Amino acid sequence: MTHIPEPQQFKEFKEHSVAEFFKKNRQMLGYSGKIKSLTTIIHEYCTNAIDAAEEEGTLPELYVEIKEMGPEHYKVIVEDNGPGIPENYVGKAFGQMLAGTKFHRFVQQRGQQGIGAAGAVMFGQVTTGKPTKVITSHGNGRIFEANLSIDVKKNKAELKNKKKYSGEMKGTRLETELKNIIYQKGMYSPDEYIRRTALANPHIKITYVDPEGATTVIDRAINEIPKRPKEAKPHPSGMTVDDLLGYASISQSQKIKSFLQNDFTRISRSKTNKIQKKVSFDLNKRPSSMTWEEAEELIKAFEEANFMAPPTDVLIPIGEKRLEKAVKEQLEPEFHTVIERNPEIYRGGVPFIVEVALAYGGKSGSENGDDNKEIMRFANRVPLLFNKGSCAVTKGVKSIEWKRYGVDEKTPLTILVNFTSIHVPYIGAGKEAIANEDEVIKEMRLALMDAARKLGRYVKGKKKEYKRLQKKKTFEIYLPEVAKALSMITGKDEKKTAQLLEDIVNERFSDLNINGGKDD
Amino acid sequence: MTHIPEPQQFKEFKEHSVAEFFKKNRQMLGYSGKIKSLTTIIHEYCTNAIDAAEEEGTLPELYVEIKEMGPEHYKVIVEDNGPGIPENYVGKAFGQMLAGTKFHRFVQQRGQQGIGAAGAVMFGQVTTGKPTKVITSHGNGRIFEANLSIDVKKNKAELKNKKKYSGEMKGTRLETELKNIIYQKGMYSPDEYIRRTALANPHIKITYVDPEGATTVIDRAINEIPKRPKEAKPHPSGMTVDDLLGYASISQSQKIKSFLQNDFTRISRSKTNKIQKKVSFDLNKRPSSMTWEEAEELIKAFEEANFMAPPTDVLIPIGEKRLEKAVKEQLEPEFHTVIERNPEIYRGGVPFIVEVALAYGGKSGSENGDDNKEIMRFANRVPLLFNKGSCAVTKGVKSIEWKRYGVDEKTPLTILVNFTSIHVPYIGAGKEAIANEDEVIKEMRLALMDAARKLGRYVKGKKKEYKRLQKKKTFEIYLPEVAKALSMITGKDEKKTAQLLEDIVNERFSDLNINGGKDD
Amino acid sequence: MTKDNTDKLALEKLNQLGKELMDQLDRKEAPSLKIPSRSRSNVEFDQEKEIIDITGKKSTRSFINASHVRKFMQTLLVAQASEEYIKNGRTVGKRELYYNLKHKLTGTNRNTWDDDDESSAVIDDLEAILDIPRSQLHISAKSRGSIYGDITLKQAGDEFSCKGLGKGGWAIPGNVEDVEIMDYNAERILFIENDAMQSRLIEEKAYKSLNALLVTGEGVPPRGVRRFVKKLSEETKLPVIVFVDGDPYGFYIHSVIKHGSMAIAHINDRYSIPRAKYIGMTMDDIDKYELHNVTEHLDKGAREKLKHNLSYEWFKYHPEWVDQMKKMQKKGVRIEQQALANKSLEFVADTYLPEKLENEEFLP
């Protein structure tokens, strides 16, 4: 074989780590802007903390503290009451990107990428040079503590100053110092993030200490832990060939038939038989032997079959009653309504549920800007504060003709939308906004319209009773003038004329219920 | 040591690859929407192809073909005349994410992330199940060919059907089949991408075959290859502590003093001495022994020093003359102006240059929408078609009060902005828009205003010559009426009065050059 | 009809109205008024009478309907006040009536009305209910416009001539019901759109040369002037010749003088003069008198007005009008009365009007 000269440039060929990539492009993780960066880190830690407690089946209790250390320099402390993290997993859990329990599983969780916590640790490290302190315990009297930093080039965690000692604790506490950030109250603040977290998670107790030292304790509105979502099986609708072959390659089943019935939801025996009739190959062959073309045939057959909607136990939304309670307690609205839609599917067979709450009056609405409407966006109960304009929720809300429902710019209205899914289609790694998938927007519209109709009926009906009471008064106001003019034209007695008119008014309102009668 | 029970959930703890992450979140790489996905893949391949040829010092010649294979099913072929890729690097170059020559180097390139090409290969693979065909040769008569696919779970390339044979070829050819995409003409099309690429790269020859079989050959406007940018050293302005320590840890220098002078640009011996006076520690110590606090002191000292702007040889913009030539040939404008700013620095010590071209009349401008202005955005000469609203270029253009320069909605104007930098701060991994860094926007504004002033002078001055010629005629038009009225009031002879008035007009315009005299 | 007779009729009608309402009350019925509907959908062109009229459809205004009661009261207030004005021999303006009757309703902060849109609408209603013009209810129109010519009138005991008044005429008051014509020497009434054109004709002594009474309403003539000319034409039987700008507004003014307006369709028969003729300006005048240089561009507003004109039944009724509108549309120009000054100042009085009058070159 002839020697092929290597071009000069390949001498510098290197592989590099995902951590290095995101260190250089940290704006992609939400670390851009001094105010936003602080909220982003609170968001990442809280998400992990709540997931941890819930997965264990514990009612979550969060402690969040932001301490001012100097100009543009803060320490963030987040502690949960989850199961704690085994010593040998601490590094991977917080100090390595794309490692964790979340990415691979087809189950509804708050976090889903396995990037967030490590990104936060890395942000602390590159702005202060300091590691993140991790303290964790399973609640067995033994506490593990270490300083965690990331070897960015290798995307590996480094643990230093490891300590083990006895003590009362259950859960995990993270302490990270950060620079080049600013704490500022307002709609993009950690305060607002915490407020919204509590609203969408009424089963969580949160203690929050802000940089000015003020402590807010938000108690649970509900004392039961939400049901855990079941690990889902994929739904055949919206499946792609590549997905299908991927599942086939790791299936335990001996035959495609059983693979379809076991590894997917909503494919019954009779559906399988119908599918067999539509494809040119025998479904008794091994799943792993399926070719791309055969998989394409299957996908086509799927599209023609009518599968049942995905089961509801794989998605656990907030729930009508819980959401109602939270909205009532936190916003004290004059009127509210909650809509929970049935599960639907978007591309790739991913099930999702949309929930909407509207709160009118009381503390509802926002006074920022021209429009008093406040839009609260959630994905798997996690508040989304940034990149509002690109979000499917905003698009859904804007597509509604609110005026038709009696809502204008001045209506004090809070619109809460929670998108629950096994995989949230975020627009970027920063998890700031939900992508504009057609199926998702359609569901949001339907939910919002349903809720808006109910609100509309309230807003419009509100004044009816009052009006009828006013009506009688109206006649009584004009009566004397009519009596006077008429008597002057006709030369009849004014008092007698007035009495005749009064009789007519009384007759007309004889059925009036003073506490709010029926409307005519 | 007591046994610590591992919580259930950690049984499922896994690590996963960056390829897996982007497969699941391919919208983050620009693969969302059927039209956009096709342009994205053309973009990724062309970027790589041009970089390859230029790095070798070859005048780039590109062949781009899109073949329709079926409904929503296309094959994309891109071939360059670069150095070819050694057999043992083919996999890493196109089938592994975050591997390559680009990410680590502090040098201006089109590509910079080491994700793009592999992302394109992966998109083809997951939509069609088919590998990408790679054909490459160093021009030595030997050709290597293979089918490349990606083992997504491992983020590793797999090469199959490897062939070696003799033939005339130099460069690399990629053939990828894709499904679920649509070819559509318009401002987001591959056609427009190619057009703009040619405009910003007048030294490239492009042959483009569109899905309808039409072949467009865009010849070079300029026959010399642009100078290669030198590998840069970082500039001390805007440096962060973490950056500084990072550089220190890999420095070859024995002392911090020499580290500063050798590893950075624009830190002279005298600057080093001044810096020494401002810090509390001895700059003769080893760079690797520098603490975080010491680095902080240095950064502070940097902020107070006035460093020269970065050298220009690390940034190679299009260049005034080349850009001018390209604009002239492609847009045939009535008037054009090109502005090239001096290099500036944005956060992290990254140098950049802004170039602006304005073209007025001819084929300039756009007829889409209410505004005839067409904005063409480029980053390191690569056209940016998507996410216009979020881009620093758009923000810069919108910040200009165009009316002041005689430009309104109807002015047929093309505004071209090229952002040249060692690291382009893209908003997302999809490389669609430049982040709104303050320093960047400021430079764009200055360049645009400068160009707009020149345009303004042209637009306004254009009519002056014509006006002066008209002016004389004006007097001649009103003269008879004045003569008549005046003679009637005074009783003087009308003809004589007219003659006196004519004398005055002729005197006034005695200097008039009929081919365009000076203005008064 | 003399003043005393019109007053007597008005009082009778008002008393009848009161009696009907009282009868309803005595029957324990809620009192209600039947009001001829004045809405646009009930306006039509009556080809027999040649006026814009209402269809006769009526709506009911009931005391016991919450959305009617306020207007019901207002209607009675105006009826009662009108009775009083007639009895006291006083005439009020619309705004004066508004203030005269405005007061707080006992025990409330509400007024009998809040603006004179309310009182104006009720005055119209009362006209329609009683079928007599408001001036006979002693509610006068805006006084605008004047007359110049050889005619002797009598009003409020004064007898006076409308000529020999220098360059001004007699200012036509808002109420002319009680004007009596004592004597006149004229062959026609010339109804002129622009007061400046009237001034020109006064200056040219055209009342004499044209044998005409020169009346202007200064633009779209207000009710007072229209009622005055209606009276003049009825009592003298003189022909009424309309001289307006050759534009959509001029034709519209002519249509109002001749057939009435939609706004007062309920009472047009007391204002409109179906036998009025149109003397000019016409589109044909532009060619005939070579006025091309002094036409004005037909702007957007005028084009809109033109389209509206063409959509009216009473325009379609006159092919000659439609023809003029179409020509105007096609040429895209209009021609004002005063454009005749481009020939010479006296041209209108010396040539244009005499020629047209002699040849009876009129449009309907």
Added chain:
Amino acid sequence: MTKDNTDKLALEKLNQLGKELMDQLDRKEAPSLKIPSRSRSNVEFDQEKEIIDITGKKSTRSFINASHVRKFMQTLLVAQASEEYIKNGRTVGKRELYYNLKHKLTGTNRNTWDDDDESSAVIDDLEAILDIPRSQLHISAKSRGSIYGDITLKQAGDEFSCKGLGKGGWAIPGNVEDVEIMDYNAERILFIENDAMQSRLIEEKAYKSLNALLVTGEGVPPRGVRRFVKKLSEETKLPVIVFVDGDPYGFYIHSVIKHGSMAIAHINDRYSIPRAKYIGMTMDDIDKYELHNVTEHLDKGAREKLKHNLSYEWFKYHPEWVDQMKKMQKKGVRIEQQALANKSLEFVADTYLPEKLENEEFLP
């Protein structure tokens, strides 16, 4: 001044203008006109004369300046035409003049003017250049308004009385330069804002009971009426009493009658009557006559007008006016003349005006 004298003066001035221009030409200079600047920045209140005047600053309009030449020509056209009108004893309206002089410039498609904004501006300029009102150039104003009262006038050979005209008055023509006062029997001139109020006073025979000549200009009085009252007041020396709405517009009208307007600051001395007095309505009338119920809300437009009023020097010059404006601002209401009808129809003639006249309860 008699008609013949004013005409003579005007002709002299026009000839002088022509001579100056011709002299310039003979000296081989480009002919140019000196025009007293009419721009707002050159308008000021002359406290001595008590009129709104121009500062005397002049601008030059030169034939050889490309941006002047068109206007230069237009100015000469009007000057020449005016000379002709005077010689022929004709008076033209503004619009008539526009048409009379409109024609194509030889060899072009351009007109002498394209709209009457152009001709109007030039008429104003000529007034300023020659320092005589346009009516003396035989260019008349809009005819609007009327007079009723015991006065005998003569115009165009006619002698006539302005009483005994029923309920109407004499319609004041657009040009009153040649009106002669033959006889009168009155103690004052009452300048009334609203024509309906004049009608009321005519009906109440107030010309007799108040010994007044009743003049109305129907809103903001046009130049014709103002020039007429100016002549009346100069020649009879009778006091002029202004009766307007108690609102920012009413005060503005009074200020125009008394001190003139900014628009014609260059010629105000021929129109304004500095000794005119304000009789009502005032803010104090509201309390005194208990008119709270018939005040109207001071809307946004009125508030703006009020602010403008307060910014004018000639308002600041009268503390009494400022006081009224401030009260109005504070109360947020205005009061119309006709609101007096709320007391009774005859109240204004029986009580309000006589009381005020007797006590000389005037504002300046």
